[in-house]
Structure formats: structure tokens, C-alpha cells
Amino acid sequence: MWKPDRNAKIPIYRQIVEHLERRIAFGELPPGSQLPSERRMAEQLDINRSTVIQAYEELRASGLLESTVGRGTSVSRTKWGLTPSQTPNWHHYTEGGAFLPNLPLMRRIREVTRQDDQLIDLASGELSDDLFPNRLIQDLLKEQPFEEHLGYELPQGHAGLRGTLSLFLERQHGIRTTGSSILVTSGSQQSLYLITQCLLSPGDAVAIEDPSYSYSLPMFQSAGLRICRLPVHKDGIEPGDIIQLYREHRIRMIFLNPNYQNPTGSVLSMAKRKRLLEIAAEYRIPVVEDDPFSLTTMQPEPPQPLKSLDQDGIVMYIGSLSKIAASGLRIGWLVAPQSVVARLADARQQMDFGLSIVSEWLAERLMSSERFDDHIMNLQLSLQLKRDQMAESLHKHLPGEVLFDLPQGGLNLWCKINHKINDSRLLEDGIRSGVVFVPGSVYGSEEGYIRLSYARPLLKEIDPGIMALAQALRMQNAR
Amino acid sequence: MWKPDRNAKIPIYRQIVEHLERRIAFGELPPGSQLPSERRMAEQLDINRSTVIQAYEELRASGLLESTVGRGTSVSRTKWGLTPSQTPNWHHYTEGGAFLPNLPLMRRIREVTRQDDQLIDLASGELSDDLFPNRLIQDLLKEQPFEEHLGYELPQGHAGLRGTLSLFLERQHGIRTTGSSILVTSGSQQSLYLITQCLLSPGDAVAIEDPSYSYSLPMFQSAGLRICRLPVHKDGIEPGDIIQLYREHRIRMIFLNPNYQNPTGSVLSMAKRKRLLEIAAEYRIPVVEDDPFSLTTMQPEPPQPLKSLDQDGIVMYIGSLSKIAASGLRIGWLVAPQSVVARLADARQQMDFGLSIVSEWLAERLMSSERFDDHIMNLQLSLQLKRDQMAESLHKHLPGEVLFDLPQGGLNLWCKINHKINDSRLLEDGIRSGVVFVPGSVYGSEEGYIRLSYARPLLKEIDPGIMALAQALRMQNAR
Incomplete structure (x- = not known):
């Protein structure tokens, strides 16, 4: 984002x-584009509001901007003699289309973390920079x-990456497959997008975990899609609930995250896995297994994926x-199954014509490198340290106020707050205290939960982050 | 794709x-998956049909496959005692969804070029390997x-790539923009996909060039989308046609390729460009300018993009x-405009969460390298040599039978065949003669046209390719 140069000779306005x-x-x-209010622009550029006022005034004087009471400041429609009807009504276009914008709470979290790098980030599900295999990739x-x-x-x-993946999937996860049943995607988001767009139709009912x-x-x-809920317990969903949902809503697909579920951290028990597969077979309902976390395990004998x-x-x-x-x-x-992979691959060609060869080549090198196993082991140790630090800090700064089960893998602590909170107010109080996290309602949960991720903060940032959270909770209580 | 190993000790069947x-x-x-017919499987694996028959027989004997007259060979539903209703009806899923599969002629072209690397490829719009900046990228x-x-x-x-792009766009194309109005996409396909999905709604009418x-x-x-046609003449579309389409169909967007139009090679004249922008402004219709070819120019003073x-x-x-x-x-x-870029960027996050950093980093290095201009100059010279060779070969082997205007840029010759042809039969005759090209109907054109690309074949392959085309046309005439 553009910022004024404070060292330049030209005044900032x-x-x-x-x-x-x-x-x-x-x-x-x-013409017609809305500009941020003077207060907001000042915040964005990190300057005085009076400077923005001066700039807007000059632009109004030259006829480029116009301000109306109640409608704020916008680019003049009369610039260069254009009549109001001479540019497309872009607002109309950007508000149409099939895509819903992101959730307001998520947008707010992204916005503040992008603007303020002093905030301690317990919201992002992304690894901290020191956990990336930077050196290995450079080499x-x-x-x-x-x-x-x-x-x-x-x-x-x-083809080479798919071959490496089939070896990787068998070795790491006990999944037996060949390259022809693998689709390389640009991440889980694209995999889910392809499935929801190509295999399902509007109006179809699907079952997803709650929270999820x-x-x-x-x-x-x-x-x-119509969404049906499968409540998540300590040992995962209840397979019998699927039968009920099928009878009532004819659900056409089940989306699950059996290992270290996001956000709860729960692991689906082996007995439930077997029952689930029986039910899915009997009612002929395909299951989508989202498995981002199996290799972030802290268990000596980690659970294998459902697959x-x-x-x-x-x-x-x-x-x-x-x-x-x-x-x-x-x-x-x-x-x-191969017919599914072929269908999704064909559709993907129409969306983006496939992946970057450089990225695929590098991923193939990375996953077939002897050093990749070391990287995974280091990652697991670092995450365990961070998880333990977060649990310790919660016990220290919020004793009895925050309840959680210690997860055995994944990146998150799912915390129940022991008194009444308001999700978006707590988030704002957190931001004021210097910390950001994800309120539980984002995952479809009732209020009173928050997700704290230990992936993104550095180890040393975790304790100050939890202290800031404690402060935000005190602000809530004082309201 | 898997192929049997001819040197292995195990028999191929x-x-x-x-x-x-x-x-x-x-x-x-x-269970229930359809297998290719014995003839087709033999073609795919490039082996004798009798070998496939032997393999299928053994699999039928072991109960894994079953064959039914009229329905071909499929995986048994009775394997391991499963009843027919115990796996998802995958066929039902893959046939649903919003995405139409690719056109049959295009699928056929892709299939044969993938299977037979002896075919001379005058169909692909892709550059030949020797034109890629391999060395520069390695360095x-x-x-x-x-x-x-x-x-x-x-x-x-x-951000760095967007900065480099804004300099590149100004220097190469006279387009003035800043990084905040640029969206980096995974290619033109994704740009078009985002526009059609996010800014338009089902039922909207749009105007596109014919052929296109x-x-x-x-x-x-x-x-x-409802598609309205703008016929392409030697100097491009007729801007006045837009008014007519607007009155009749309320078209909401115009898609154009003004420089070296694909497939015709035509260039929209300057007078028409100005008139087009006037009309688009007056009727407030946004224009999408697809510009893949401006830098493949062979003109000393190439046309600038409409933008x-x-x-x-x-x-x-x-x-x-x-x-x-x-x-x-x-x-x-x-x-x-920035509001459009922001909307498309938000929607793209939901589809694939953005691009690979490695690819973006490399593109930034490539486009800001001093050697990139040399690469472009070499590319232009090589393409000109190939174009001239193709024109010469057409005059030599098909005098008077094939008419075309010599394009001043782009990668294609758009040829009118001087006698009656059937598109898909000509394609099959071409494949039998050892050459592949795109029949005009793929571009919405009436029959009697073909697109010959000089991008993909090596210079020395062009003359044999045109000879093979001449043979295919003789086969057509003999029918």
C-alpha cells in the first residue's frame, strides 16, 4: 500500500x-469512486487528520473530488466534462456475481494484522517464518x-511430483494410491473449491462438523449448498448422526477433518472411523477428508488418515x-477415484490452466529430499514447545477462566471462556490490548469460545500475547 | 500416463x-467404473489388441472385471461381497456441477497431441521449447x-512484481497504472474466469468477437452468460454494432482482443478504437481487453493496447x-479500477488463496532483468521466420487452395479453405496424415476455416506440417 515519504522535501499533503x-x-x-473518510485515510497512512483534510480540500478546489453531506468524498463525475452517465457503474458490477465476500470478523482480522505488525498474531493458522524450510529451499x-x-x-x-506424492502418502499416511488418482492443486482451498463447484449443485445438502x-x-x-451440522465431541463426530441427516435432508457429501480437527483439536476415534465408513458405504455418501495437520502430530503413534x-x-x-x-x-x-480426478482436472483447466511448473518442481525436490524428514521432526518439536508455552501462560494469566483440552497435534488451542463475552467486542478489546485471535462464532460455534493458534507467534511472543488476552478479558468484564 | 515396460521380464499382459x-x-x-474398450486401451498403451484381451480375460476370471454386451467392461460391483449400492454413484457426481466439459474437438486435439509426439502440432497456441527463456531462467x-x-x-x-509490472506496462504499452490497480493472476484464463464469475451473473448478455x-x-x-456476436472485419469489429446489441440485448460487457486478434490476426484500427471507447462510455459498458500478443509484433511501430x-x-x-x-x-x-481489483482479489482468495511466491518472485526477476528485452527481440525474430516459412509452404503446397492475410503479430494464420470441408473429418484426416490444427468452428466461425499456429512447431517442422495438411485436404476432396 502506498504511504507518503516522510523524508521527502515535498509536504505530505x-x-x-x-x-x-x-x-x-x-x-x-x-468518476464516482468513493474515497475513505478523512479520519480513516489518516489512520491508513498513519498521519494527522488535518493533513488529509488539507489534501482533500485542494482536490475539491481543483474539481477532482466532491463531498456531499452524508455521502462522504468521491471522485467528481464532472471531471473533463464527463456527464454522470459516461463511465460504467462499477459499484453495480462489483456487488453482483456469485461470490460472497469474506466474513466481516475475518476481514477485520486480516486488515489489522496487515496494518499493524506490532500485534501479536494468535489468529493466523500460518506457521511462523522460522518454521518454514527457508534454508532447504534456498539450497x-x-x-x-x-x-x-x-x-x-x-x-x-x-508427473514427477505425483509420483513422489504417492510414495509420500504411503510412507507417511498408509494411503495407497498411484499418480493417476492424484490431482495436484494450489492448496486445500482449491481442492475444496473444485469439489463444491464441480461435484455438487446449488441446493444440495452437505454435512460439516460443528464447529468447523x-x-x-x-x-x-x-x-x-445447504449446510447440515455434525456436532464434534471429544472423540469427534457421532457417525449415527449421519443417518439422521441423510433421512431428513438427503445429504450428498460429508466434510470431515478427522485428525486434530480445526478448531477443536479432537481426533476421531478408531471405532467411529470404522462405523463412519460403513454408514457412508451403506448410504452411498462420499466423504471429503481434509487433512492439513496429520504431520504436525506430537504423538509417538499418530492416527492414520481415514483414507x-x-x-x-x-x-x-x-x-x-x-x-x-x-x-x-x-x-x-x-x-x-480416477473419474473424479479427471473431471476436476478438466474444470480446473477452465479456471486457471493449472499450476506453475516452478512451484511444482520445487515441491517435488523438497518432498523427495532426504532433509525433508528432518524438517518435519524439527517442526513437530517447535510446535510442541509453543503449545506447551501457550498452555502454561493460560494457566498462569487466566487460571480457571479459560478451559481447554491439550491438543495432540494441529496448530490451535480451542478455549472456552468461563464467563459471558461478546465476540466482536472481545476482538476489538484484544486489538486494543495488542493481540488478535479468532472468535469462535467464525467456526459456527456458539459464543463463549475463542481459537488461539500457536503457529504464527514466535515462542517468546506467546506469553505477552496471553497477557494481552487476559487484559482484553478484563476489559470485557468491566463493561 | 502409465505404460507397460517393454524391457521388463514380466509379460506385458x-x-x-x-x-x-x-x-x-x-x-x-x-466398483462400477467403466474401462476403455479393448481396442481403445490397445491404442492408448500402443500395444496389440490381443494383449489387452488376454489381460481383461484374466481379470474377468478373477472376478475383478465384468463385461456386458452393449455396456463394455467395468469393475465388478460384487468384489469382496459388496452389494451394488455400497459405493457412491460417482458417475452421478461427476456429471453434475456447474462446469461444462471442454469442447469435443479441443479434447480430441489435446488427447492426440499428448499420445503421439510424432504429430506436427499446428494447433497449440503455445511457444516451442526453443523460444522459452530457459537459459535466462536457469541463471x-x-x-x-x-x-x-x-x-x-x-x-x-x-508487491514487487506489481511494481515491476506497472513500469513494464508503461514502457512497453503506454499504459499508466500503479501497483494498487494490478491483480497478479495465474494467467489470462484466471483473469477471464474471475471476471465472468464475479462481475457478471447468469443470464447477463455479453458481446464477443466472431470468430473468437x-x-x-x-x-x-x-x-x-448470453453471448452476442461482433463480426470481425479486416480492421476489427464495427463499433456501431455495439449500439445495436445494447438496444436489443442490454449487453453488460464487451470482450475484445484488439491487437492481432485470435484467430484472425486482425488489428482494430485507431479510428475504430476511439469510436469504441466513446460508445462504451456513452452506454456505460465495460470493455475487457485481452492482450496476449502485443509483444509478438513484427511491426516497427506496433499498435498500443486500447487501455x-x-x-x-x-x-x-x-x-x-x-x-x-x-x-x-x-x-x-x-x-x-481499484474497486474491481479488490473484489476479484477477495474472490480469488476463496478459490485458491493466491499464487505461488516462487513463481511470482521468478517472474519479477525475469521482467526486471536487462536480458528480458533481448529475449523479446529474439522471440519476435523467430516468430517472423516461422510465419514466413508457413506462408511460403502454403503457397508452395496449396497454391490457390488456401487464402489468408499475413498477420503482423500473434501466433496464427487464419486460413480460408477454398472448397467445402467438414471440420471434424478434416481434423481426423489431418491426424492420419501426421498434423494437427484447429478447425474454425471451435472459434464460432462458419465451416471452411482453419487456424494454423506457427508458435509450437520448430521451424523445420513447418514445411512437412503443411505438406501433411495438403495431403489431408486431398483426402477430403477424394471423399
């Missing part, structure tokens, strides 16, 4: 004037000459590098 | 049996240490590296 003049002249802010880029074909990739993705990460995705609503028990092609399995290596590589995978 | 057994056991081919990967943040990218894409690349994209139909004349933010501009550097990098860009 003048820099703003010139910046806006350029953007208006380039058509980036067409791979330097050591291995890039000799791939630079043309369009196969619709299912790089899926509620944070407007994707399900954008696809016009490893599936011999009949009932489960579509989704994994990615985002939570175990680097989200910025945008590499994920989907394992499904 | 046995390799097929084991391969299919594995895939059935892994659930990749669930950049080796020379420059990768030190980017490995986390999620900004929704609009890498857009007709080859089921994307427009998948989005439920360079647009001061009011009427034009959304789409470009990419695919036709000027490497399609496999999956880097494109979209320039539009």
Missing part, C-alpha cells in the same frame, strides 16, 4: 494530492539446475504443504 | 493385470538467492507471460 491525481488520471479511481534452488519444460503442465499436475473451519469459508454458501482405511473409493482425501512446510508454495493434493 | 489390480484395490477405480534461479517470505501472499499478488478464442472456452457458457487510450477506467486490461515467455510460469495480470 502535497504527496497525497499528487498520488490521488495520478490514480484518478490513470482511471484507477473512475535446492541453488543446487539443482531447473531443466523442466516451461510449457503448460499436464491437467492433473507434474468450513464455517469460515463463504465458499459453501457461494456454491448455494488409509478406505478400499472402495468412498473418501476424497485433501492434503497440502501449507501447514507442514510453506503456505506460499501453494501446493496441495487431492486423492480420489 | 501380466503388467496390465497387475496395474489394474492395484488401481482397483486402492479404490482408484471403484536467475542460480544467481539470485531466494529470500522471500514463504507465507501466504497478499491477495493482489507480490472465447468460443473455445466453455467458461462463458458455464457462467450462464493506453482509456482515461476513465472503462477498460479492464488482461495480459500474461504465456505467449511472450513461458506459459508454465502461470503468471498473468489484470489492470482495472
Whole structure:
């Protein structure tokens, strides 16, 4: 985002004037475009409000901006003699279309973390920079000459990467598959998007866990799906609930995160896994298994994914590098019956023509490197340290006020607050105290829960982060 | 794709049996999955039909496959005592959903070029391997240490790349913009997808050129858009036609490729550009300018994009590296008013969470490298040589039978065949003669046209390719 240069000789208000003049002249802010209020613009640029007022005044004087009481400041429609009807009504276009915007609480969290890098981030599900395999990736880029074909990739993705993935899936997760049943995607988000867009139709009912990460995705609503809830207990969902949902709503697909569920951290028990697969087979309902966290385990004998028990092609399995290596590589995978993979690959061609060969090549090198196992082991140790620190700080600063089960993998603590809170007010109080986290309602949960992630903060930031949370809760109580 | 190993000690039919057994056991081919016919499987694996018959017989004997007269061969539903109702009806799922599959002629072309690398490819719009900047990319990967943040990218894409793009767009195309009005996409396909999905609604009418690349994209139909035609003349579309379409159909958007139009190669004249922008402003209809080819020019003073004349933010501009550097990098860009860019960026987050940082970083290095201009110059010279060779070969082998205007840029010759042809039969005769090209009907044109691309074949393959085309045309005439 553009910011004025404080060391320049040109006064700051003048820099703003010139910046806006350029953007208006380039058509980036067409006639009628709404500008931020003076207060908001001042916040964004981190300057005095009076400076913005001065800049806006000058632009109004030159006829480029106009302000109306109640409607704020916008780019003049009369610039260069244009009549109001001479540019497209962009507002009308951007408000249409099939895509719902992101949830307000999520937008707010993203906005503040982007603007203020002093905030301690217990909201993001992303790993901290020190957990990424930076050095390994640099070495791979330097050591291995890039000799791939630079043309369009196969619709299912790089053949070598799919081969490496089939070995990886068998070795790490006990999933037996071949490259022809794997679709390389740009991450779990794209895998879910392809499934909801290509295999389901508006009006279809689907079952998702409650609470669940899926509620944070407007994707399900954008696809016009009817959502049915499967309550999550300590050992995961109750498979029998599926029969009930099928009878009442004819659910057409089940979305689950059996290992270290997001946000609760629960693990579906083995008995429930077997029962679930029986029911899914009997009622012929495909299961989508989202499995971002299996390799973030802290257990000596971690649970295998549901997919490893599936011999009949009932489960579509989704994994990615985002939570175990680097989200910025945008590499994920989907394992499904071949006809499904072919259909999704064909549709993906129409959306984006496939993935970047450089990223796929690098992912292949990374996952077949001998050093990748070391990276995973280090990651698991670091996450365990961070989890333990967070639990300790919660016991210290909020004894008895916050309840949680210690998760055995994943990136999150799911906390019940022991007194009444208001989600969005608590978030704002948190921001004022210097910490950000995700209120439980984002995951479809009742109020009174928050998700604290130990992935993103550095180890040393966790204790101050929890202290800031304690302060925010005190502000809530004082209201 | 899996192929039997001809040098292995295990007989080929046995390799097929084991391969299919594995895939059935892994659930990749669930009960009920249709297998290719014996003839087709033999073609795909490039082996004798009798070998496939032997393999299928063995699998039938073991109960894994079943064949029914009229319905072909499929995976048994009775495997391991499953009743027919115990796996999801995957066929039902893959046939549903909003996405139309690719056009049959396009699928056929892709299939044969993937299977037979002896075919001379005059169909693909992709550059030949020798035109990609392989060496430059290898050097950049080796020379420059990768030190980017490995986390999620900004929704609009890498800030450095957007900065480089704004300089590039001004220097190369006279387009003035800043990074905040640029969305980095994974290529023109994604730019178009975002526009059709997010700014338009099912039932909206849009105008596209006739003939046009857009007709080859089921994307427009998948989005439920009504398509109105703007006939393309030697100097492009007739702007006055837009008024007519607006009055009759209330068209909401215009899609154009003003420079070296695909497939015709035509260039919209300057007078028509000005008139077009006047009309678009008057009727408030946004214009999408698809501009893949401006830098493939052979003209000393090439035409600037329409966007360079647009001061009011009427034009959304789409470009990419695919036709000027490497399609496999999956880097494109979209320039539009900021509110539009923000909306598309938000929607893209829901589809795939953005681009690979490695690819964006490499594209930034590539486009800001001093050697990039040399690459473009070499590309232009090579394309000119290939175009001239193709024109010469057409005059030599098909004198008077094929008519075309020599394009001044782009990658294609648009040819009118001087006698009656049937599109799909000519394509099959071409394949039998050893050449593949795109029949005109793919672009919504009447029969009697074909698109010959000189991008993909090597210079020395062009003359044999045209000879093969001549043979295919003789086969047509003989029918």
C-alpha cells in the first residue's frame, strides 16, 4: 500500500494530492469512486487528520473530488466534462456475481494484522517464518539446475511430483494410491473449491462438523449448498448422526477433518472411523477428508488418515504443504477415484490452466529430499514447545477462566471462556490490548469460545500475547 | 500416463493385470467404473489388441472385471461381497456441477497431441521449447538467492512484481497504472474466469468477437452468460454494432482482443478504437481487453493496447507471460479500477488463496532483468521466420487452395479453405496424415476455416506440417 515519504522535501499533503491525481488520471479511481473518510485515510497512512483534510480540500478546489453531506468524498463525475452517465457503474458490477465476500470478523482480522505488525498474531493458522524450510529451499534452488519444460503442465499436475506424492502418502499416511488418482492443486482451498463447484449443485445438502473451519469459508454458501451440522465431541463426530441427516435432508457429501480437527483439536476415534465408513458405504455418501495437520502430530503413534482405511473409493482425501512446510508454495493434493480426478482436472483447466511448473518442481525436490524428514521432526518439536508455552501462560494469566483440552497435534488451542463475552467486542478489546485471535462464532460455534493458534507467534511472543488476552478479558468484564 | 515396460521380464499382459489390480484395490477405480474398450486401451498403451484381451480375460476370471454386451467392461460391483449400492454413484457426481466439459474437438486435439509426439502440432497456441527463456531462467534461479517470505501472499499478488509490472506496462504499452490497480493472476484464463464469475451473473448478455478464442472456452457458457456476436472485419469489429446489441440485448460487457486478434490476426484500427471507447462510455459498458500478443509484433511501430487510450477506467486490461515467455510460469495480470481489483482479489482468495511466491518472485526477476528485452527481440525474430516459412509452404503446397492475410503479430494464420470441408473429418484426416490444427468452428466461425499456429512447431517442422495438411485436404476432396 502506498504511504507518503516522510523524508521527502515535498509536504505530505502535497504527496497525497499528487498520488490521488495520478490514480484518478490513470482511471484507477473512475468518476464516482468513493474515497475513505478523512479520519480513516489518516489512520491508513498513519498521519494527522488535518493533513488529509488539507489534501482533500485542494482536490475539491481543483474539481477532482466532491463531498456531499452524508455521502462522504468521491471522485467528481464532472471531471473533463464527463456527464454522470459516461463511465460504467462499477459499484453495480462489483456487488453482483456469485461470490460472497469474506466474513466481516475475518476481514477485520486480516486488515489489522496487515496494518499493524506490532500485534501479536494468535489468529493466523500460518506457521511462523522460522518454521518454514527457508534454508532447504534456498539450497535446492541453488543446487539443482531447473531443466523442466516451461510449457503448460499436464491437467492433473507434474508427473514427477505425483509420483513422489504417492510414495509420500504411503510412507507417511498408509494411503495407497498411484499418480493417476492424484490431482495436484494450489492448496486445500482449491481442492475444496473444485469439489463444491464441480461435484455438487446449488441446493444440495452437505454435512460439516460443528464447529468447523468450513464455517469460515463463504465458499459453501457461494456454491448455494445447504449446510447440515455434525456436532464434534471429544472423540469427534457421532457417525449415527449421519443417518439422521441423510433421512431428513438427503445429504450428498460429508466434510470431515478427522485428525486434530480445526478448531477443536479432537481426533476421531478408531471405532467411529470404522462405523463412519460403513454408514457412508451403506448410504452411498462420499466423504471429503481434509487433512492439513496429520504431520504436525506430537504423538509417538499418530492416527492414520481415514483414507488409509478406505478400499472402495468412498473418501476424497485433501492434503497440502501449507501447514507442514510453506503456505506460499501453494501446493496441495487431492486423492480420489480416477473419474473424479479427471473431471476436476478438466474444470480446473477452465479456471486457471493449472499450476506453475516452478512451484511444482520445487515441491517435488523438497518432498523427495532426504532433509525433508528432518524438517518435519524439527517442526513437530517447535510446535510442541509453543503449545506447551501457550498452555502454561493460560494457566498462569487466566487460571480457571479459560478451559481447554491439550491438543495432540494441529496448530490451535480451542478455549472456552468461563464467563459471558461478546465476540466482536472481545476482538476489538484484544486489538486494543495488542493481540488478535479468532472468535469462535467464525467456526459456527456458539459464543463463549475463542481459537488461539500457536503457529504464527514466535515462542517468546506467546506469553505477552496471553497477557494481552487476559487484559482484553478484563476489559470485557468491566463493561 | 502409465505404460507397460517393454524391457521388463514380466509379460506385458501380466503388467496390465497387475496395474489394474492395484488401481482397483486402492479404490482408484471403484466398483462400477467403466474401462476403455479393448481396442481403445490397445491404442492408448500402443500395444496389440490381443494383449489387452488376454489381460481383461484374466481379470474377468478373477472376478475383478465384468463385461456386458452393449455396456463394455467395468469393475465388478460384487468384489469382496459388496452389494451394488455400497459405493457412491460417482458417475452421478461427476456429471453434475456447474462446469461444462471442454469442447469435443479441443479434447480430441489435446488427447492426440499428448499420445503421439510424432504429430506436427499446428494447433497449440503455445511457444516451442526453443523460444522459452530457459537459459535466462536457469541463471536467475542460480544467481539470485531466494529470500522471500514463504507465507501466504497478499491477495493482489507480490508487491514487487506489481511494481515491476506497472513500469513494464508503461514502457512497453503506454499504459499508466500503479501497483494498487494490478491483480497478479495465474494467467489470462484466471483473469477471464474471475471476471465472468464475479462481475457478471447468469443470464447477463455479453458481446464477443466472431470468430473468437472465447468460443473455445466453455467458461462463458458455464457462467450462464448470453453471448452476442461482433463480426470481425479486416480492421476489427464495427463499433456501431455495439449500439445495436445494447438496444436489443442490454449487453453488460464487451470482450475484445484488439491487437492481432485470435484467430484472425486482425488489428482494430485507431479510428475504430476511439469510436469504441466513446460508445462504451456513452452506454456505460465495460470493455475487457485481452492482450496476449502485443509483444509478438513484427511491426516497427506496433499498435498500443486500447487501455493506453482509456482515461476513465472503462477498460479492464488482461495480459500474461504465456505467449511472450513461458506459459508454465502461470503468471498473468489484470489492470482495472481499484474497486474491481479488490473484489476479484477477495474472490480469488476463496478459490485458491493466491499464487505461488516462487513463481511470482521468478517472474519479477525475469521482467526486471536487462536480458528480458533481448529475449523479446529474439522471440519476435523467430516468430517472423516461422510465419514466413508457413506462408511460403502454403503457397508452395496449396497454391490457390488456401487464402489468408499475413498477420503482423500473434501466433496464427487464419486460413480460408477454398472448397467445402467438414471440420471434424478434416481434423481426423489431418491426424492420419501426421498434423494437427484447429478447425474454425471451435472459434464460432462458419465451416471452411482453419487456424494454423506457427508458435509450437520448430521451424523445420513447418514445411512437412503443411505438406501433411495438403495431403489431408486431398483426402477430403477424394471423399
